[in-house]
Amino acid sequence: MDIQEKLNSFYEEIQKEDFLQMRGLGNEVPYFIFDYKPEDELLVRQRVKHMLKNLPLKVSEVNLLQTMISLFDDIGLDGLKQFEEDEGTEELFEAIRPTIEEEALVGVIGDVAKESQLVFITGIGSVYKLVRAHELLNQLHAQVTNTPIIIFYPGVYTGQGLKLFNEFETNGYYRAFEI
Structure with a gap:
């Protein structure tokens, strides 16, 4: 499936009642990874902006860099x-790391999630030296469990782990669903 087809399928899926009601997750946290080839980054950014404007849902974006x-x-x-x-x-990096510990980001995401039906997390590739997706998700599950969260991930999610930019292996993470 090419990126256009994947984005179109994604757009349809996130509007379904079963998705929004988190049915079929088996008591797992409603975290999803939308992985894509890093070279498709600009197209994905453009489509995310389009979705934020046009989805008939209360969708919020948390851009990690911003x-x-x-x-x-x-x-x-x-x-x-x-x-x-x-x-x-x-x-x-050493000086700012305590300020941007994942807990600070988790607090922002938690606040946004309280006001949203769906949260898009973008910019993970822009902050990869400072924030790791698996660490963010591990900390997030203590605060946000009632709002679906989707991380747009420039790389590969195998269901067992993440590989940013198809190059940098991270520690295993298996609690998110591929979407």
Whole structure:
């Protein structure tokens, strides 16, 4: 199935009553991975924007990169950029890691999920050095269990693990469903 067919099928599936009511999950958390070839990223972004505007549901998007940036509103991007220039990239990552611990992102996603029928998580490829999808999902399941969450993932989900950009293996994660 090519990406257009997969996106069309996805669009139809997420509007079904069984999907929205989380039927057939066997008491599992309603987390789904929409995996795709990394080279299809721009097309997927475009279709996500289209879906957000046109779905007859209360759908919210959490872009992980934008969310992380918003956690640093007090110093802004210029402050982060200056810190990286002065101290280096690894030091920047170490300095910001406590602020962007997955718990902070989980809190944002949890708040969004309370107001939504469906949550799209995007931008995982943009934050891959700082946030791991499997760690985010592991922490998320303690807070969000009543709203379907879909991670748009540029790589492969085997049902047993994630492989970002089809190159970087991550620790196993098997609780999400492929969609």
